[in-house]
Structures are given as C-alpha cells and as structure tokens.
Amino acid sequence: MSSSILWRGPTVSVPFHGRTDEHSRTVIAALAARGLQAVLVALIVGIFSFVMMQALPGDAAYRIAAGRYGYDMMDAASAETVRAELGLDQHWTAQLADWISALAKFDLGRSLVYGTPVMDEIAVQLGHSLLLAAGAVLASLLFALPVGVAAGLRPGGLVDRASLGLSVLLRAIPFFALGILLILVFAIRLDLLPVAGFRGPEHLVLPSITLGLGLAAVSSRVVRDAVTDAMAAEWQLFSRTKGLSTRLTMFRHVLRNAALPVVAYVGVQLAYLIEGVVIVETVFAWPGIGHALVHAIFSRDITMVQGTALTLGLLYVALNLCIDLACRGIDPRTRAAGRTGPRS
Amino acid sequence: MSAHRARPQAKRPSLDGGRILGLTLLGLLTLAAVVGPDLVGQDPARQSLLEALQGPSGRHLLGTDHLGRDMAARLLSGAQLSLFLAGLSTVTAALPGTLLGIVAAWFGGWPDRLLTAFADAVLALPGLLLVLMLAAISPGSWWALYTGISLTLWVEYFRYTRQRARVVLAEPAVEASQLLGIGPWMIVRRHLMPEIGPGILTIAAFGAATAVTAVAALGFVSVGIRPPTAEWGVMMTELLPYWRESPFLILQPVACLFMTVLALHLSVGGGVRP
Numbered sequence: 001m002s003s004s005i006l007w008r009g010p011t012v013s014v015p016f017h018g019r020t021d022e023h024s025r026t027v028i029a030a031l032a033a034r035g036l037q038a039v040l041v042a043l044i045v046g047i048f049s050f051v052m053m054q055a056l057p058g059d060a061a062y063r064i065a066a067g068r069y070g071y072d073m074m075d076a077a078s079a080e081t082v083r084a085e086l087g088l089d090q091h092w093t094a095q096l097a098d099w100i101s102a103l104a105k106f107d108l109g110r111s112l113v114y115g116t117p118v119m120d121e122i123a124v125q126l127g128h129s130l131l132l133a134a135g136a137v138l139a140s141l142l143f144a145l146p147v148g149v150a151a152g153l154r155p156g157g158l159v160d161r162a163s164l165g166l167s168v169l170l171r172a173i174p175f176f177a178l179g180i181l182l183i184l185v186f187a188i189r190l191d192l193l194p195v196a197g198f199r200g201p202e203h204l205v206l207p208s209i210t211l212g213l214g215l216a217a218v219s220s221r222v223v224r225d226a227v228t229d230a231m232a233a234e235w236q237l238f239s240r241t242k243g244l245s246t247r248l249t250m251f252r253h254v255l256r257n258a259a260l261p262v263v264a265y266v267g268v269q270l271a272y273l274i275e276g277v278v279i280v281e282t283v284f285a286w287p288g289i290g291h292a293l294v295h296a297i298f299s300r301d302i303t304m305v306q307g308t309a310l311t312l313g314l315l316y317v318a319l320n321l322c323i324d325l326a327c328r329g330i331d332p333r334t335r336a337a338g339r340t341g342p343r344s
Numbered sequence: 345m346s347a348h349r350a351r352p353q354a355k356r357p358s359l360d361g362g363r364i365l366g367l368t369l370l371g372l373l374t375l376a377a378v379v380g381p382d383l384v385g386q387d388p389a390r391q392s393l394l395e396a397l398q399g400p401s402g403r404h405l406l407g408t409d410h411l412g413r414d415m416a417a418r419l420l421s422g423a424q425l426s427l428f429l430a431g432l433s434t435v436t437a438a439l440p441g442t443l444l445g446i447v448a449a450w451f452g453g454w455p456d457r458l459l460t461a462f463a464d465a466v467l468a469l470p471g472l473l474l475v476l477m478l479a480a481i482s483p484g485s486w487w488a489l490y491t492g493i494s495l496t497l498w499v500e501y502f503r504y505t506r507q508r509a510r511v512v513l514a515e516p517a518v519e520a521s522q523l524l525g526i527g528p529w530m531i532v533r534r535h536l537m538p539e540i541g542p543g544i545l546t547i548a549a550f551g552a553a554t555a556v557t558a559v560a561a562l563g564f565v566s567v568g569i570r571p572p573t574a575e576w577g578v579m580m581t582e583l584l585p586y587w588r589e590s591p592f593l594i595l596q597p598v599a600c601l602f603m604t605v606l607a608l609h610l611s612v613g614g615g616v617r618p
Contacts, residue, residue: 040468048477055481168362172606174557176564177598180580184587184594275472282565297480297567305480313469 027325034321041313046103049306050096056300061088068115108310109303113296118307122289126311128198129288132211133277135204137266139212140219147216148223152258155228163220170217175276179210179283198287207284211276215269222265226258233257260331267323274316289315366610373604377423386414388421388574397590406596409579410586415593418574419600425486425575426604430555433490434548437497442544444498445505446532449513460506463499471496475558476567484570493558497551504547508540546612553608560601576601 053060061083065074068082083089090098102109108118151160173181186206187195194203230236231254239249278290285291289308296304381388384405392412400407406415448456466474475492482488512518512535521531562568563577571578576597583594 037468040465044465044469044474045477048481052477052481168609169606172553172609173602174561174605176561176577177580177601180584180594180598184591188587271470274470278472278476279561279565293476294565294567297476297483300480300483302480305477309473309477312473316470317468 027328030321030324030328034317034324037320038314038317041317042103042310043100045306045310045313046100047096049302049309050099052302052305053099054092056302064112103306103310108307111296111301111304113299113301113304118303121292121304122307122311125287125289125292125308126315128286129277129281129290129312129315131204132207132281132286132288133273135208136211136215136273136276136280139208140215143212143216144220144223148220149227149255151220152224152227153231155224160224163224167217167221170213173214175210175214175279176283178214179207179280182206182210183283195284197285203284203286207280207286210283211273211280214276215273219262219265219269223258223262226261227254230254230257256330260327263323263326263330267320267327270316270319270323273319274312278312362610363612366607366612369603369607370611373423373607374427376420377427380420381417381424384414384417384420386417388413388417389572390414397586397593399590399592407590407593409583409593413574415596418579419576419596421574422576422579422597423600423604425569425573426556426559426601429486429490429493429559430552433493433497433555434552436490436494437551438501438544438548441498441501442505442540445502446509446536448502448506449509450528456506459502463502466496466499471554472558472561475562479562479567483567486569489559489562489568493555497554500547500551501544504543505540508543509536512536512539549608549612553605556601556604556608560597 056063059079061079062074065079065082068074069078088095106119108122110117111121114121147159147163151157151163154160170178183195183206186192193206197203236249236254239253240246244252277288278293280286281288281290282294289311293305293308293312296302296308386404390413392408395404395408395412396410398404398408398412404414404416406419409415409418444459448459474496475489478488478492478495513531515535518531518535521535526534559568559575560577560580563575564580565577566581569575569578571582579597580594583597587594
C-alpha cells in the first residue's frame with residue numbers, strides 16, 4: 001500500500017496499487033485494463049504539461065521563437081509567425097485539444113531548451129534507464145532471495161530476526177540518502193567504484209545496489225513469508241510423506257508456490273522502482289529518463305517533461321502488464337476458472 | 345484463498361519494544377522541532393564566512409556549514425519544515441480519504457464508481473511522478489509540494505476505508521442498529537470507527553514517513569524546496585561537495601531524515617506489517 005505512493009515499501013496487506021489482477025480473467029481483459037491505464041497516463045501527463053506550459057511566465061510565442069531562431073535573430077514578426085503557426089492565439093480549450101491530439105499522434109515536439117526532437121532524446125535515455133532498472137531488480141533478487149529463503153525456513157531463528165531488523169533499518173533510509181552513503185563509503189573512502197556517470201559496467205554497480213537494497217528491504221520479508229507459508233502447507237508434508245527428498249520437494253513444490261506472491265510483489269514494487277529510478281539516476285548522474293525529467297523540470301523544458309514523464313508512466317504500465325502475465329504463467333489456477341492469484 | 349494471509353501471528357518476530365522506541369523518538373523529534381530553534385538561539389540563515397566549515401563548539405553545537413551557518417539551527421528549522429508539511433499533508437489526506445471511503449461504501453452505486461475511478465486515475469501513475477509534475481507547475485513553492493503529496497496519499501485511506509466499511513456495514517449488527525432507528529453518524533462512530541481506526545493510524549504513520557521522504561528527495565534533486573531555506577534534502581545537496589573537509593556535516597541531515605522515518609515506521613509496531 002504505501003508502496004504505491006512514493007518510494008517506501010508496502011506495509012499493510014491491503015491489495016494496492018494498480019494490481020487489477022482480480023479483474024483480468026483473460027489475457028484480453030488484462031490487456032484491455034492496462035490499455036485503459038495507459039490512455040489515462042497519457043491524458044494526465046498531457047493535461048499537466050499543458051497547464052505547465054500555460055503557467056510559464058511571459059509570452060509563449062516569443063519564447064518559442066527565441067528557442068527556434070536564437071535570442072539575437074528573433075523579432076516581433078517571427079513571434080507572430082510562431083503564434084499563428086502553433087495556434088497560440090486560439091482559446092485555451094482549442095489549444096488543449098491540439099495539444100492532446102498531437103500527443104495521440106505520438107508527436108512529442110521538440111525540446112524547448114535544446115531544440116532537438118524529444119523522441120530522439122528519449123530513445124537514447126530509455127535504454128539507460130531500462131539497464132538500471134534491470135540491474136536494480138537483479139540486485140534486489142540477489143539480496144532478497146537467499147536472505148528470505150534462509151529466514152523463511154527457520155521462522156523466528158537468528159537469520160529471521162537479524163534480517164527483520166536489517167529490513168526495518170534499511171526501509172528508513174530513503175534511496176538518495178542510501179546513495180550518498182554508498183558513494184561516501186565505496187567511491188570516496190575506499191575508492192573501489194566510480195562516483196557517478198556512465199561509461200563502463202562498473203558505473204552500474206553502485207546505483208543498482210542502491211536501488212536493489214531498497215527494494216530487497218521489503219521483498220526479502222515477502223520471500224520469507226511466502227517460504228514459511230509454503231513450508232507449513234499440507235501438500236508440503238504430503239510430498240515429503242510420499243517419499244520425495246527434501247531437495248526435490250523444495251525445488252518442485254515449495255519454491256514454485258513461494259514464487260507467486262514474490263512475483264506478484266515485484267508488481268507492487270514497480271511504482272517504487274520507477275520512482276527510485278528517477279531519484280537514483282539524479283544522485284548518480286545516470287543519463288536516463290529520470291535524470292532527464294528532473295533536469296527538464298529544473299530548466300522548465302516542458303516538452304521534455306511531458307515526453308519523459310509519459311515514457312516513465314507508460315513503462316510503469318508495460319512492466320505491470322508483464323507481471324500480470326508472469327503471474328498467470330506461474331500459477332495455472334489463474335488461467336483456468338477466472339480465478340486469480342493468491343492476492344485475491 | 346489467502347493462505348499466506350491467514351498465517352498464525354505467533355511465528356512473526358515482533359518488535360514491540362521497537363514501538364515504544366519509535367513513539368519516544370517521534371515525541372523527542374517533535375519537541376526538538378517546536379522548542380529547539382529557541383533553545384539554540386541562532387538564525388539558520390545568518391552567514392558568517394569567517395566561521396565556515398567549523399567543527400562543533402560551544403557557540404555552534406553541531407558546527408557550521410560552508411557558508412558559516414549554524415548547523416544545529418538549520419537542522420532544527422528543517423525538522424520544523426518537514427514535520428509541518430508531513431503533518432499537514434497527512435491530515436488533508438486522511439480526512440477526505442476516510443470520509444470519501446465511507447461515502448463510497450455507504451451509498452454504493454454511482455458515487456462509489458465515480459470515487460473509485462478517481463482513485464484509480466491517481467494510481468495510474470507512480471506517486472512521485474504526480475508530485476514532480478505538480479511541483480513543475482510551480483517550482484520551489486511549498487504548496488505545490490504539499491498539494492501533490494496530499495493528492496497521492498489520500499487514495500490509501502480511501503481504498504482501505506472503502507474496503508473495510510463495505511464489510512462492516514453489511515454486518516447484521518449494523519442492520520439491527522438501522523432498524524432501531526440509529527442515525528448514520530452514530531453507526532459510523534460505534535461500528536465503523538473502532539474497526540478502521542488502527543488501520544488508519546498505520547496508514548497515517550507510513551504516509552507521514554512518505555511525505556517527509558518526498559520533501560527531502562525533491563529538495564535534494566533541486567525541484568522541491570529551494571535554497572536558502574533550511575531543508576534536509578537541500579542541505580544534503582549543499583554539503584555533498586564538502587565531504588572531504590568535513591564528512592561529519594553531510595551525515596547530519598542524513599541522520600535526521602533516517603531517524604524521523606525510522607521513528608514513524610517503528611511507531612506502528614509489529615515490525616514489517618501490522
């Protein structure tokens with residue numbers, strides 16, 4: 001739940017945040033629900049960006065003319081040309097309609113600051129952000145799976161209690177503060193890894209660990225609970241009774257059953273991941289979409305704000321869809337009778 | 345079929361000593377934010393370049409920053425700002441959120457569908473994106489930040505209240521009360537409030553922690569509260585370049601933020617989830 005909002009993990013076990021899997025009986029329905037969400041994202045981002053545009057101080061026509069032709073080459077006539085061309089003399093409702101219809105045609109316009117097409121910038125940044133997100137999820141699994149399974153196999157044991165304490169402490173450190181601490185220790189004091197930027201694979205390590213640790217703080221507990229439940233289930237005892245070895249029971253039954261809540265939980269963490277990407281990219285000067293968004297807000301480059309926010313929003317929807325489908329893949333019950341995952 | 349939800353509670357290691365710790369810490373932080381600035385007696389904005397980057401002394405309890413401003417005064421003034429914004433946005437998210445949740449559950453039909461659709465629309469985007477876009481409309485203003493945070497936080501109260509209220513209001517006891525002619529206000533107070541109260545408090549604690557984090561994060565990436573205001577995130581950005589001269593300085597706002605969020609999380613009790 002509080003997962004949904006900003007960047008700290010869920011706390012109350014209320015199904016939360018866009019996990020509409022109780023409605024997605026078929027793949028088609030899942031696609032339709034996420035498609036609707038995508039349209040909603042585009043509308044919200046578009047309208048917000050339009051309002052931002054209107055809220056800019058000064059005359060938009062002059063500003064755009066200056067951006068196009070340079071401050072020295074621009075005059076009243078060129079501003080009027082721009083005004084007529086872009087329909088800036090129309091009523092705001094007509095302008096909003098134009099704005100949204102341009103968005104519907106995937107015309108994201110040009111950066112107000114650099115003059116380059118927003119689409120080109122995003123094409124480069126998206127790859128960087130996806131790389132970071134993948135690194136973060138990988139890092140979080142590397143932390144959460146061993147710790148969670150070890151804790152879940154012996155509830156109340158030493159590993160369980162230690163990892164609970166660690167998880168509580170880690171969750172209280174926001175991403176950017178964790179990033180600062182890791183930079184201070186590993187990049188500056190120990191001089192093991194680069195501080196920031198993007199050149200080689202070693203630049204990926206610190207930002208991924210920052211994000212991964214934050215994600216693992218909560219997901220290790222989800223893994224732990226899932227394993228505890230699977231171990232306590234009757235079918236686990238049955239498969240032991242019928243003669244399967246501990247190892248076989250573990251891999252064939254326990255881990256597969258435990259995987260479902262864990263994968264579903266990755267879906268819950270997606271909001272957290274996207275938000276984390278925005279912040280962590282800024283901390284580590286990672287040339288991705290989140291960094292570009294923050295930079296664009298700072299420099300009031302509104303077309304860029306719109307493009308990057310839209311891409312992040314759609315990325316969020318797309319990843320959610322992947323999780324929906326993955327849950328169906330793991331749990332055959334969700335496919336059969338329109339029943340859905342154990343998050344009911 | 346929530347096998348994993350109906351698990352026995354006894355197996356979960358509890359941190360209830362942690363809850364006391366959290367509430368105490370929270371009380372101390374609030375007290376420090378309220379009376380601290382007067383006790384320190386320094387102006388958080390007063391620069392004195394001759395005293396820049398000093399260590400702790402009798403005059404400056406926690407040293408001075410790169411512009412010679414008193415760190416203790418700045419940290420406390422930052423605490424005031426963070427706790428004020430967190431408290432304000434928690435109240436303005438909790439009241440409408442809970443109220444609308446009850447309305448949706450009570451009336452059902454189109455009010456329910458309308459409110460749920462609005463809540464889903466807010467959830468279509470990750471919360472931070474919404475806050476960032478609002479902050480972009482009016483950069484540097486605290487009210488844009490506050491509006492954005494409240495707008496994303498109210499949904500949690502709404503969804504939780506609606507879900508629980510639908511169950512409670514369908515109970516025979518509520519039906520009996522209605523037949524006895526007891527008014528809706530009394531039913532909400534007697535039957536619903538005891539049921540949802542603890543959950544709302546939990547959401548409020550985590551929501552406040554989220555708000556504190558959000559304010560600092562946006563300040564840190566320079567799109568929230570702007571310098572020279574003493575705000576923890578802004579202070580981290582300002583002090584990061586001086587880690588070599590005085591590593592102690594950058595750790596101070598980090599520690600403040602950590603303690604506040606930890607106190608709020610622990611105050612809920614029960615470790616990870618209630």
